[in-house]
Amino acid sequence: MESAEDWLVESLRLYQDFHAFNLSGATQVLEWMGDKGILVAGYESLKKNEILHLILPLRLSVKENQGLFPERDFKVRHGGFSDRSVFALKHVPDTRLLVTSGLPGCYLQVWQVAEDTDVIKAVSTIDVHETEGSLWSKVAIFSSAAPGVLHGVRLSSLKVVDLESQKTTYTSGVGDSELLSSLQVLDADTFAFCCTSGRLGLVDTRQKGLQGAQEGACSPVISLAPAVKVAHRKAPGFDGMVQVYDVTSWDGMQGRVDPLFTHRGHIFLDDNGADTAPLVTTHTWHPDKPRTLLSAASDASLHVWDWVDLRASC
Amino acid sequence: MPEIRVTPLGAGQDVGRSCILVSIGGKNVMLDCGMHMGFSDDRRFPDFSYITRNGRLTDFLDCVIISHFHLDHCGALPYFSEMVGYDGPIYMTQPTQAICPILLEDYRKIAVDKKGEANFFTSQMIKDCMKKVVAVHLHQTVQVDDELEIKAYYAGHVLGAAMFQIKVGSESVVYTGDYNMTPDRHLGAAWIDKCRPNLLITESTYATTIRDSKRCRERDFLKKVHETVERGGKVLIPVFALGRAQELCILLETFWERMDLKAPIYFSTGLTEKANHYYKLFIPWTNQKIRKTFVQRNMFEFKHIKAFDRAFADSPGPMVVFATPGMLHAGQSLQIFRKWAGSERNMVIMPGYCVQGTVGHKILSGQRKLEMEGRQVLEVKMQVEYMSFSAHADAKGIMQLVGQAEPENVLLVHGEAKKMEFLKQKIEQEFRVSCYMPANGETVTLSTSPSIPVGISLGLLKREMAQGLLPDAKKPRLLHGTLIMKDSNFRLVSSEQALKELGLSEHQLRFTCRVHLHDTRKEQETALRVYSHLKSVLKDHCVQHLPDGSVTVESILIQAAAHSEDPSTKVLLVSWTYQDEELGSYLTSLLKKGLPQAS
Numbered sequence: 001m002e003s004a005e006d007w008l009v010e011s012l013r014l015y016q017d018f019h020a021f022n023l024s025g026a027t028q029v030l031e032w033m034g035d036k037g038i039l040v041a042g043y044e045s046l047k048k049n050e051i052l053h054l055i056l057p058l059r060l061s062v063k064e065n066q067g068l069f070p071e072r073d074f075k076v077r078h079g080g081f082s083d084r085s086v087f088a089l090k091h092v093p094d095t096r097l098l099v100t101s102g103l104p105g106c107y108l109q110v111w112q113v114a115e116d117t118d119v120i121k122a123v124s125t126i127d128v129h130e131t132e133g134s135l136w137s138k139v140a141i142f143s144s145a146a147p148g149v150l151h152g153v154r155l156s157s158l159k160v161v162d163l164e165s166q167k168t169t170y171t172s173g174v175g176d177s178e179l180l181s182s183l184q185v186l187d188a189d190t191f192a193f194c195c196t197s198g199r200l201g202l203v204d205t206r207q208k209g210l211q212g213a214q215e216g217a218c219s220p221v222i223s224l225a226p227a228v229k230v231a232h233r234k235a236p237g238f239d240g241m242v243q244v245y246d247v248t249s250w251d252g253m254q255g256r257v258d259p260l261f262t263h264r265g266h267i268f269l270d271d272n273g274a275d276t277a278p279l280v281t282t283h284t285w286h287p288d289k290p291r292t293l294l295s296a297a298s299d300a301s302l303h304v305w306d307w308v309d310l311r312a313s314c
Numbered sequence: 315m316p317e318i319r320v321t322p323l324g325a326g327q328d329v330g331r332s333c334i335l336v337s338i339g340g341k342n343v344m345l346d347c348g349m350h351m352g353f354s355d356d357r358r359f360p361d362f363s364y365i366t367r368n369g370r371l372t373d374f375l376d377c378v379i380i381s382h383f384h385l386d387h388c389g390a391l392p393y394f395s396e397m398v399g400y401d402g403p404i405y406m407t408q409p410t411q412a413i414c415p416i417l418l419e420d421y422r423k424i425a426v427d428k429k430g431e432a433n434f435f436t437s438q439m440i441k442d443c444m445k446k447v448v449a450v451h452l453h454q455t456v457q458v459d460d461e462l463e464i465k466a467y468y469a470g471h472v473l474g475a476a477m478f479q480i481k482v483g484s485e486s487v488v489y490t491g492d493y494n495m496t497p498d499r500h501l502g503a504a505w506i507d508k509c510r511p512n513l514l515i516t517e518s519t520y521a522t523t524i525r526d527s528k529r530c531r532e533r534d535f536l537k538k539v540h541e542t543v544e545r546g547g548k549v550l551i552p553v554f555a556l557g558r559a560q561e562l563c564i565l566l567e568t569f570w571e572r573m574d575l576k577a578p579i580y581f582s583t584g585l586t587e588k589a590n591h592y593y594k595l596f597i598p599w600t601n602q603k604i605r606k607t608f609v610q611r612n613m614f615e616f617k618h619i620k621a622f623d624r625a626f627a628d629s630p631g632p633m634v635v636f637a638t639p640g641m642l643h644a645g646q647s648l649q650i651f652r653k654w655a656g657s658e659r660n661m662v663i664m665p666g667y668c669v670q671g672t673v674g675h676k677i678l679s680g681q682r683k684l685e686m687e688g689r690q691v692l693e694v695k696m697q698v699e700y701m702s703f704s705a706h707a708d709a710k711g712i713m714q715l716v717g718q719a720e721p722e723n724v725l726l727v728h729g730e731a732k733k734m735e736f737l738k739q740k741i742e743q744e745f746r747v748s749c750y751m752p753a754n755g756e757t758v759t760l761s762t763s764p765s766i767p768v769g770i771s772l773g774l775l776k777r778e779m780a781q782g783l784l785p786d787a788k789k790p791r792l793l794h795g796t797l798i799m800k801d802s803n804f805r806l807v808s809s810e811q812a813l814k815e816l817g818l819s820e821h822q823l824r825f826t827c828r829v830h831l832h833d834t835r836k837e838q839e840t841a842l843r844v845y846s847h848l849k850s851v852l853k854d855h856c857v858q859h860l861p862d863g864s865v866t867v868e869s870i871l872i873q874a875a876a877h878s879e880d881p882s883t884k885v886l887l888v889s890w891t892y893q894d895e896e897l898g899s900y901l902t903s904l905l906k907k908g909l910p911q912a913s
Contacts, residue, residue, distance in 0.1 A: 070702035079736035
């Protein structure tokens with residue numbers, strides 16, 4: 001493909017490192033397990049989906065002398081089968097447990113990643129008590145000695161459930177039935193929620209209901225890079241791309257802001273030849289490398305890229 | 315019960331020593347005979363004691379097959395044939411036959427001269443070993459003996475690499491060796507027909523790997539080379555004569571042309587000499603594109619790549635040089651390395667594995683100070699890059715190959731079944747096959763049910779059809795005939811036809827049984843009673859009373875006689891031919907029950 005060749009030549013200038021992989025099935029989740037492994041999961045309906053624990057190639061995980069490590073391939077370290085589509089997956093820190101949310105069926109599935117074999121096994125479920133069959137729960141994890149699972153489909157159904165005892169430790173207690181689009185745990189007692197309407201809130205779980213919630217506006221697909229004040233946003237209408245913005249330079253003026261970098265790899269390296277370009281489904285930042293991102297698309301591609309900060313090269 | 319047995323040889327679970335023993339249809343075949351490059355002691359060899367236990371190697375093994383020239387597939391061959399003692403045939407493709415001895419000799423030199431190893435095979439042993447080699451062509455069926463045949467398929471991966479089908483009768487095994495399913499710039503992709511083997515043997519590591527795309531590997535190479543020449547540095551790329559060098563040259567040529575770059579690219583004379591020597595071997599093994607481009611020309615004729623001269627190494631300014639040998643252990647590449655190592659602006663790119671003891675191995679381990687001859691210390695300031703360009707299949711690739719060959723079972727080597735439950739389940743589900751993962755030294759036994767085709771004579775078939783019932787797969791029927799095996803041909807014919815064909819005369823077999831009855835009347839009356847009785851009971855059969863007093867039921871003859879000593883007892887003589895055994899037995903038991911009382 002000519003444009004793929006062109007893009008690749010361009011990429012020499014745009015990226016420090018670039019890796020492109022093809023998973024056996026597209027994923028909507030990219031969750032870290034430790035700093036050397038990531039978890040992906042399929043979301044096809046009417047089919048057995050795979051949940052995979054992939055170990056980063058040495059070239060992407062070593063901190064020094066990268067040039068002496070030729071290994072560039074992911075290794076499938078663990079795998080499991082899910083009868084349902086997986087739309088969200090969270091690793092419970094300091095454990096070998098995972099929590100997934102999907103359809104059909106309104107419950108969360110808890111999995112265990114085995115130590116001595118390559119199996120990811122379903123071990124228990126968490127009821128969600130949601131009556132609408134086509135909606136799936138958003139999930140976040142309160143990590144502590146007794147981890148809690150924060151989940152909900154609507155503001156009214158927000159709950160925190162103790163993972164081991166399955167007892168509910170928090171409920172929002174509000175009647176507001178706005179649909180949630182994402183949840184993010186901030187510390188042991190607070191979390192942020194984002195609604196599909198764009199409404200953003202912060203909640204303190206020590207207080208009943210949504211008291212302590214502050215209103216703002218959010219776009220559902222922001223992620224913040226660890227340790228660096230750069231944000232990433234997938235804009236609607238630019239669904240085949242991943243864009244990086246520097247929020248430190250925003251001064252509150254909501255005029256047009258240009259992205260620092262745009263990753264178009266998923267569009268140009270699409271080998272499927274389909275008429276529609278693939279959609280980026282999810283992305284995540286590398287925990288140690290400040291400019292390295294992983295992005296996945298609907299054509300089952302997975303990219304790992306380290307963009308060049310062109311401002312700094314002058 | 316016919317079975318196929320597979321045993322991967324060697325200790326430990328490490329990848330890096332391929333050697334698999336297969337028993338099929340009474341034949342024993344060794345697939346590959348590799349060396350583990352990481353060990354310096356006997357752990358580098360496969361564990362041959364498994365075979366040598368069985369007595370004389372050459373009697374036990376029918377043949378050895380080598381898939382390609384990489385040392386982890388052929389490195390132990392001279393040891394096995396000349397030191398352990400195997401005298402039988404060794405099969406491999408022509409390029410493998412040509413390149414193997416060169417790599418073996420290189421390796422031997424490094425092991426003995428650089429590392430001072432004892433008990434290593436000699437140059438003469440390599441030569442003697444290669445004398446046992448029989449070269450095979452792609453898709454050519456080779457008869458190892460009357461029953462065992464093998465066939466090579468294109469595997470991609472490296473020049474001359476092949477996948478092998480081993481067949482005895484209707485049972486077969488396919489061994490993939492190393493292969494890849496995506497073509498690269500100088501080799502095509504592996505291909506096999508729908509041969510439906512009982513078993514496909516391949517690497518477990520492929521199934522658990524998700525590979526970075528070829529484009530990204532190339533991109534990394536181009537980026538490193540480009541950045542180095544842009545800052546005025548020199549790039550040294552040590553290569554073995556063929557294969558990878560070709561691939562990288564084509565890549566750079568394309569890039570230089572596109573970017574209109576001016577820095578010179580050279581390849582050393584060692585390369586050109588060998589290149590023309592292998593030219594004829596190379597062409598049938600490359601992909602279509604290469605063949606079209608290079609069929610008329612010297613395959614190292616590039617626009618931007620020129621022949622190297624020693625003096626150029628001292629020229630100022632950026633340049634890229636491909637030089638042999640590949641592990642920096644001697645010759646031109648080492649000379650150039652020594653000149654360029656002292657500058658941070660320069661770079662050396664190692665495109666392959668380097669054996670312990672070589673300079674290549676040392677710098678790839680991170681060593682920055684090297685002790686050269688005369689106790690001179692060389693400080694390595696140049697950038698060292700280790701890049702992997704070898705083409706291997708991945709999980710997706712295995713699926714494609716299995717889809718092409720359609721095996722009944724899949725066996726993965728270099729993996730542990732206990733640790734790979736998910737993988738096993740995934741393969742079994744996806745391909746609807748059984749998946750085996752033996753550890754080294756462990757034997758997997760597969761039961762097979764080979765179908766043996768038998769031709770039925772028309773006459774016999776017509777006779778069966780005349781009985782009125784059509785053949786039904788769900789209701790097996792018993793068919794009487796004679797099986798004639800001649801010249802690997804099986805035919806089922808009627809007995810008469812068989813007798814005629816074989817010139818034999820038929821024997822008649824007749825059984826006679828005595829039944830004692832209490833009857834005071836004369837024999838003739840007893841006979842009549844028998845006749846009446848049988849006539850009324852056996853409505854479906856032809857029962858006759860002959861003038862001489864005997865009774866017949868079909869071919870069965872019943873005669874009544876008086877008992878020699880007891881006049882009140884009558885003896886019925888029942889006799890029949892073996893064809894009427896069933897009826898004869900039935901009649902006998904019927905008569906033993908006695909006759910109904912006459913009114």
